[in-house]
Amino acid sequence: MSKFNKKKSGDMPAVNTASLPDIVFMLLFFFMVATVMRQNTLMIENKLPQADQVEKLDKKDLVMYIYAGKPSSNYKSTFGTEARIQLNDKFAEVSEIPAFIAAERASKREELIPFLTTALKVDSDANMGLVTDIKQELRKVNALKINYTTRKGNALDGLKN
Amino acid sequence: MAKRSAPEVNAGSMADIAFLLLIFFLVTTTIETDSGLNRKLPPIDDTEQEDVIIKEKNIFQLNVNKSNQLFLKTGGEEKIIQIKDLRKAAVAFLDNGGGTGPDACKRCQGKKNPRSSDNFDKAIISLQNDRATKYDTYIAVQNEIIAAYNELRDREFEKSFPNLRMSFVEAEKRYSDPRTSSEEKAKLKDKLEEIKILIPQKFSEAEPKKSN
Numbered sequence: 075m076s077k078f079n080k081k082k083s084g085d086m087p088a089v090n091t092a093s094l095p096d097i098v099f100m101l102l103f104f105f106m107v108a109t110v111m112r113q114n115t116l117m118i119e120n121k122l123p124q125a126d127q128v129e130k131l132d133k134k135d136l137v138m139y140i141y142a143g144k145p146s147s148n149y150k151s152t153f154g155t156e157a158r159i160q161l162n163d164k165f166a167e168v169s170e171i172p173a174f175i176a177a178e179r180a181s182k183r184e185e186l187i188p189f190l191t192t193a194l195k196v197d198s199d200a201n202m203g204l205v206t207d208i209k210q211e212l213r214k215v216n217a218l219k220i221n222y223t224t225r226k227g228n229a230l231d232g233l234k235n
Numbered sequence: 236m237a238k239r240s241a242p243e244v245n246a247g248s249m250a251d252i253a254f255l256l257l258i259f260f261l262v263t264t265t266i267e268t269d270s271g272l273n274r275k276l277p278p279i280d281d282t283e284q285e286d287v288i289i290k291e292k293n294i295f296q297l298n299v300n301k302s303n304q305l306f307l308k309t310g311g312e313e314k315i316i317q318i319k320d321l322r323k324a325a326v327a328f329l330d331n332g333g334g335t336g337p338d339a340c341k342r343c344q345g346k347k348n349p350r351s352s353d354n355f356d357k358a359i360i361s362l363q364n365d366r367a368t369k370y371d372t373y374i375a376v377q378n379e380i381i382a383a384y385n386e387l388r389d390r391e392f393e394k395s396f397p398n399l400r401m402s403f404v405e406a407e408k409r410y411s412d413p414r415t416s417s418e419e420k421a422k423l424k425d426k427l428e429e430i431k432i433l434i435p436q437k438f439s440e441a442e443p444k445k446s447n
Contacts, residue, residue, distance in 0.1 A: 095246070098253040105260035123371035125378040127385055128270040132413065137269075193269060196370050203366030205373070206442070213279050222374055223271035229378040230319050 118143035118160050123198040124227035131221055136189050138178045138217075140171070142204055143197030157200040159208065168204075171211040191219045272377055277439075293352050295328045295360045297321075299376060301367035310350040318375050325383035327351075329358045329434070342391060342433070355387070355434045363441040384436050392430050403430055 120143050131137060141160040145153040149165075159166050161174045179187050192212055196205055212220065296308040307316040309328060316324060332343025334353030343354060352358035360380055364373055385404050392403035399406065409415050410423045 091250075095249045095253055098250055098257055102253055102257045102260065105257065105264050109260050109264045123374040125272055125374055127272065127378050127381040129273050129407075130411070131269045131271060132411065191273075193271065198369070198371035198374070200370045201366065202364045202368040202370060202373050205370055206364075206366065209276055213276050216278065218276040218278060219273070220276060221269075221271045221273050222377070223269050224374060224378075226270065229375040 115163055116141065116160070117146060117149050117163075117165065118158065119146050119197050119199070120195055121198055122195060122223055122225045123229070124231060125222075125224040125229045126226065128224060128226060129221075131191065131193060131223070133189075136182075136186060136191060137221075138175065138190060138192045139195060140174075140192060140208060141195045142200055142208065144199065157197065157204050159204070168207045168211055171208060172215045175212070175215045175217050189219075190217065191221050192217050193221045193223045195223045272374070272381060274377070289359060290353075290357075292333070292350055293357045293359055295325065295352070295358065297360065297362045297376065299362070299364040299368045299372060301365040303369050303372040305372075305376065310348070318372070318379060321376065321379040322383050322386070325360065325380055326386055328360075329355060329383060329387055331358075342394075356437075359437045359439060361439045361441060380438060381436075384434065388430050388434050391433055392426070395430065396426055399426070403427070 118141055120141060142157055143160075144155055144157050145165070153165060159168065159171070161170060166174070175192075179190065182190065194205065194208065209220070212218070292310055294309065298306040298308070300306065305316050305318060305321065307314055307321075307324065327345060328351055329345075330343050331345035331348055331351040332340035332354055333345075333347050333349045333351050334340055334357065338353040338357065340354030345351075362376065362380070364376075388403040392399075392406065401409070406423055407427060410420055410427060415423075
């Protein structure tokens, strides 16, 4: 009879935490795999406009990003307050876009080139002159698929007149 | 010397290290994908083009000026329009169906105003903006125009394929979703194409004017 109540000290047994690292590692691997690091450090203000008729931009490897907007506060003294284009990690002129597109195309497999999309991430305060110039350059190099990247939301709410 | 067993490495801090890494990746992760308005630019064509004669009633001419006001010129009228009214106006224009004879529009449900567009295929929306127009206004206008097309396409899609129980936009989303099976994609493709041919997005952007 006394076989079952041999050990009867009042202490709670400690929870075994030996498998904790395993659990944490599992989570860690999940996030490592799911992570897409931000490719570019933004040097501009980039508050995207809102729209609700949006389509998803899948396949991140087939997207070329062109950023545009006012230089952010750190760069105001050197680059002024006029909206500018950012390609990769530096400010660029409109005339540098064809070279950028060519470089992006060269880094992709040839059969994927027709599926490349140019995502225009333009600040909502920028004016259309700049966007039109970008579009003209893209037309010249025959990069015709574009996507105006927006945030999801009601387009009319975002307008401040 | 007595034989000693190798001392055990203390693994107590392993969890801490793993947590540190975990938190780093948690913070840097962006799982959501970007979304936006997909458009196609017209290719540059250097060859001489013959002027196509388009009846004025088939053009829905929008003009955004440098102070972000929207002017609409259609059917011989010119007026300032608010962006919130644009979708309705565009739908009314596209859906008008004022054509007769070969230009008659069977599926249009509009007012059949003879001074407005003939049919879906003939109706053209043209947008011109100023170089000083704000980008968010431009996106709002684009968004409303796409919304107008989507509204009509949804209606016609549901009318043509009522047993699918989804709208055009939903069908297109399913079509572009990589998880959708290829059989379903093949089925959807023809249906989507049919609606796209029925209601083509005839949307032209003129080069902007300079303002000073």
